[in-house]
Amino acid sequence: MPIHEKSLIRPENLTTHEELTLDGVDVSGHWSTFIETRVVNDYNENLQEEIAALPGGEEIHRCWQCGSCTNACTVNAINEDFNPRYWIYLIRMGMESELLRDKDIIWQCVSCNKCTYACPRDVFPEGVMKATAHWLERKGHTEKSPSTHFDEVFTEQIVKTGKIEESRTMRRFFSRTGQALAQPWMIEMVKRMLRGLPIGLLTRMGLATLVAPKTNDWSKASAAIQEYIDEQHEKQAQALSLAELVETAKQDVAA
Amino acid sequence: MSKPVLIIGGGPAGLAAAHSLATVGKESVIVEKEDRLGGAPILSGYAKLVPTGEWAKDAIGGMVKRVEAESSVKVVTGTKVTDFDGSPGNFTAKLSNGDAVDAEAVIVCSGFTHFDSVNKPEWGFGTYEDVVTTTQVEQMISSGQGVRCPSDDRKPQRVAILLCVGSRDRQIGREWCSKICCTVSSNIAMEIREELPDCHVYIYYMDIRTFGLYETKYYWKSQEEFKVKYIKARIAEVTSDGEKLIVKGEDTLVKRPITIPFDMVVHAIGMDPNVDNPEISETLGIDLETHGFIDVANRYGAMGATSRPGVYVAGSATGPETIDDSIAQGHAAAMAVLSGARDLKTA
Numbered sequence: 001m002p003i004h005e006k007s008l009i010r011p012e013n014l015t016t017h018e019e020l021t022l023d024g025v026d027v028s029g030h031w032s033t034f035i036e037t038r039v040v041n042d043y044n045e046n047l048q049e050e051i052a053a054l055p056g057g058e059e060i061h062r063c064w065q066c067g068s069c070t071n072a073c074t075v076n077a078i079n080e081d082f083n084p085r086y087w088i089y090l091i092r093m094g095m096e097s098e099l100l101r102d103k104d105i106i107w108q109c110v111s112c113n114k115c116t117y118a119c120p121r122d123v124f125p126e127g128v129m130k131a132t133a134h135w136l137e138r139k140g141h142t143e144k145s146p147s148t149h150f151d152e153v154f155t156e157q158i159v160k161t162g163k164i165e166e167s168r169t170m171r172r173f174f175s176r177t178g179q180a181l182a183q184p185w186m187i188e189m190v191k192r193m194l195r196g197l198p199i200g201l202l203t204r205m206g207l208a209t210l211v212a213p214k215t216n217d218w219s220k221a222s223a224a225i226q227e228y229i230d231e232q233h234e235k236q237a238q239a240l241s242l243a244e245l246v247e248t249a250k251q252d253v254a255a
Numbered sequence: 256m257s258k259p260v261l262i263i264g265g266g267p268a269g270l271a272a273a274h275s276l277a278t279v280g281k282e283s284v285i286v287e288k289e290d291r292l293g294g295a296p297i298l299s300g301y302a303k304l305v306p307t308g309e310w311a312k313d314a315i316g317g318m319v320k321r322v323e324a325e326s327s328v329k330v331v332t333g334t335k336v337t338d339f340d341g342s343p344g345n346f347t348a349k350l351s352n353g354d355a356v357d358a359e360a361v362i363v364c365s366g367f368t369h370f371d372s373v374n375k376p377e378w379g380f381g382t383y384e385d386v387v388t389t390t391q392v393e394q395m396i397s398s399g400q401g402v403r404c405p406s407d408d409r410k411p412q413r414v415a416i417l418l419c420v421g422s423r424d425r426q427i428g429r430e431w432c433s434k435i436c437c438t439v440s441s442n443i444a445m446e447i448r449e450e451l452p453d454c455h456v457y458i459y460y461m462d463i464r465t466f467g468l469y470e471t472k473y474y475w476k477s478q479e480e481f482k483v484k485y486i487k488a489r490i491a492e493v494t495s496d497g498e499k500l501i502v503k504g505e506d507t508l509v510k511r512p513i514t515i516p517f518d519m520v521v522h523a524i525g526m527d528p529n530v531d532n533p534e535i536s537e538t539l540g541i542d543l544e545t546h547g548f549i550d551v552a553n554r555y556g557a558m559g560a561t562s563r564p565g566v567y568v569a570g571s572a573t574g575p576e577t578i579d580d581s582i583a584q585g586h587a588a589a590m591a592v593l594s595g596a597r598d599l600k601t602a
């Protein structure tokens with residue numbers, strides 16, 4: 001088919017007609033394939049600001065579209081559709097619906113930061129990927145990813161106790177992501193730990209699982225940290241117009 | 256008779272300053288650290304210059320001859336200023352050859368340093384012989400040898416020129432645009448196509464900055480008449496499959512990964528601040544600007560004033576400049592010295 005760069009055109013926008021005559025001219029068949037015009041009319045002019053309001057997205061406005069991040073990207077090497085440069089472009093242009101087409105792969109960034117070290121303008125693309133993934137979650141476009149669940153479980157525990165107790169983190173993480181705790185690899189790991197670790201350490205670990213230790217006098221610090229987190233969340237929610245979003249959703253349901 | 260003007264550096268800017276001063280009968284001393292005059296175009300063996308197309312050895316060589324023929328210009332080569340003291344109208348500079356020069360004023364024309372591509376290891380310079388710099392290609396052309404792959408002297412069939420090597424890159428602390436390399440690269444691309452019509456030349460760019468009138472004469476001409484191909488992509492890495500160089504990147508306009516074999520890759524290297532600048536700043540007591548070039552303290556009143564009265568600066572010592580602008584600044588700094596001297600007398 002003689003269309004230049006056909007692969008750039010979405011299949012649904014390509015049409016051919018078995019039988020078609022226009023103004024007396026027969027345009028049936030392959031040689032007169034039509035490309036439907038694509039009109040983007042739902043720009044979200046705040047999109048860049050919204051991403052910039054989330055941690056990691058702050059420097060997105062610096063991007064000059066050189067493509068170094070995509071070139072360097074670990075995930076792009078496996079999946080060509082994973083393209084940080086392109087998403088940054090969509091976000092900066094406010095092309096939200098285009099961005100949403102890729103919502104199920106954006107979270108796949110492995111945070112290797114190769115892009116960060118390649119970017120000539122210090123955009124911090126890894127941070128932008130993280131911010132974009134969080135944006136998708138908070139706007140309700142995607143489910144919370146396993147890594148978000150992990151981060152939350154981890155943070156909640158630290159805020160509450162001032163300490164990290166791994167087995168508790170793992171248990172909560174598994175339960176929130178709906179996975180069974182008795183994973184074969186987990187059982188194997190525990191078995192080997194039992195065999196290899198000194199008795200004293202094992203006893204301490206066992207105790208920690210039971211009593212959930214806390215840093216002394218933690219409650220004040222905990223409250224302060226929680227207050228800060230709530231403040232940040234509130235700011236972000238405002239930047240993302242989440243309240244309005246909820247309001248519209250309510251009205252939709254009512255109507 | 257009043258004291259001479261000390262000119263540090265004998266490149267296009269310094270040569271222009273000396274010539275201007277000689278024109279009005281003012282004596283000058285050029286202190287040049289290399290063994291001959293001419294600056295980068297002569298020392299690095301540039302070929303045909305932008306925008307005249309004249310050979311550097313004729314154009315800049317002509318400037319050197321003109322200055323050397325002036326009896327009021329004294330030239331000291333292989334020498335630097337090591338110590339400096341005094342006030343406007345009455346400076347003394349000690350030189351590395353043991354001599355001292357009494358001077359009325361100083362014009363710093365110490366130029367720039369070529370970016371060393373080894374500092375961008377992902378682009379293969381220093382690893383693969385056939386990855387070269389624009390300076391090396393200039394030399395291949397000016398020596399009459401022609402453009403050849405250094406590894407085996409063959410004529411390249413495919414050449415990639417990577418722009419902004421050592422410029423516009425926070426990763427290596429160089430935020431400036433080197434101004435001339437886009438134009439120089441399209442010039443080189445045309446020269447390659449002229450010498451080797453079967454050779455395909457690709458230029459990988461982020462922006463094309465063939466500023467002002469150079470748009471027609473270089474960017475458009477190279478595309479339209481010489482069929483040089485421009486691709487909007489910043490290259491990720493240059494590797495080799497043992498035979499050819501492999502250039503990897505993303506063609507950002509069509510959102511496609513590219514992996515293309517080349518015979519030769521050319522780095523369009525940028526203009527760094529002169530490596531001597533910290534030393535020059537310390538010795539002369541003049542400020543550097545944030546990127547490390549010599550700071551120009553007054554842009555409108557006196558051309559090329561530095562932070563120290565009586566010490567002036569011209570050319571690429573102040574930031575990336577073309578030859579013609581460096582020459583203009585050299586002349587202007589000479590004029591500023593003369594008007595500074597008049598102000599001193601009337602004061």
Ligand SMILES: Cc1cc2nc3c(=O)[nH]c(=O)nc-3n(C[C@H](O)[C@H](O)[C@H](O)COP(=O)(O)OP(=O)(O)OC[C@H]3O[C@@H](n4cnc5c(N)ncnc54)[C@H](O)[C@@H]3O)c2cc1C
Binds near residue numbers: 294301389571
């Ligand atoms: C690859 C390439 C190609 C280019 N081609 C063109 C072109 O075609 N057309 C164009 O307009 N421009 C071109 N340029 C830019 C051009 O090189 C500069 O504009 C020009 O050289 C600036 O002249 P200058 O006198 O300021 O500095 P320079 O040419 O750098 O001269 C400075 C002189 O000072 C001397 N010096 C340095 N430090 C000291 C010291 N501490 N003490 C004493 N002496 C010192 C140096 O040895 C040198 O001789 C090109 C640049 C590059 C990198």
Ligand code: SF4
Binds near residue numbers: 114115
């Ligand atoms: S951090 Fe994410 S976007 Fe950046 S290179 Fe790694 S996988 Fe790609």
Ligand code: SF4
Binds near residue numbers: 121
């Ligand atoms: S490397 Fe940086 S500047 Fe280049 S496209 Fe990626 S984010 Fe933008």
Ligand code: SF4
Binds near residue numbers: 422433435
């Ligand atoms: S002149 Fe062109 S190649 Fe040189 S730094 Fe500027 S944009 Fe890059």
